Amino acid sequence: MVKNDNGQLYTIEGFAAALIMVMTAYLVVNATSVYTAGDTHINDMQLEALGSDALKMMDVAPNRTDAETPLQGIIRTDNYAGFTTMLLNYTNESGSGPRHDIQFNASYTCRDSNNLTHRIQFANSRELTGGEHTVRATKWVIVNKPVCLMVGQDRAVLLEVLLWRD
């Protein structure tokens, strides 16, 4: 048996070439399924935090002698325009620069005497079409108002705001 090892280097070269091709294919296939920022839910998280913070700020009275917070007054008097202005001021504006393209749809829920809940459409900056990718920010509000057909007294209602970007 004559031992012929002339092809050893060619074999190694073949291995190397195969590895390079496999890695190239791996990188190319991966590049088509790369995670974009939208897949990672990072901007969902930021939008939800922004909405919660805005609602929290709206439920803080400017002066400690104030009888009610701006948000309580808005819900008590059904001041839809005031809510829209204030919420978009806190979320959508950035000085005099461009807007953040944030849209919202707000409603609040109350309980009636049979412990059933009723959702009352409140204010929105744009109609929901169902295709939006929304996040929800909520805020408990104590309001003195005859909600859900019960007599006027201090009640807790849950304000829910759906937020999305155009």
Add this chain to the structure above:
Amino acid sequence: MARLNDDAQWIILMGFLISFSFFFLALVINQSTVVGQTTAESVIEFPKNDIRDVRDVIGNVVMRVPYPQNVTVYKDITVLSMNRKGSVVEYSNFIAANATYIQIHYNNGVTEYNENWTVL
């Protein structure tokens, strides 16, 4: 190994090493975006704002609303929490020795939060 030209063996070996290192770098870069995703998802899932908000409203109710109406607001909070947020919220309060004691229980099936709150 007569007549075989093996001058480039080291070059080929280095080529191996470099291509392997590229491979592992690609793996590491792949993972980095997934790390941001899981972080964001766990932040969204953890009901930090819900708990803060429910503490806030319970504190307000107990300190401001007198007792008979307190029951109405209590039902509002428990019923609406269950129906709209899928979370069990319970609280009770009493006054003893000039301090107001509030017990708050929150459970949304994943996260549970209990608090004994003393307001002097």
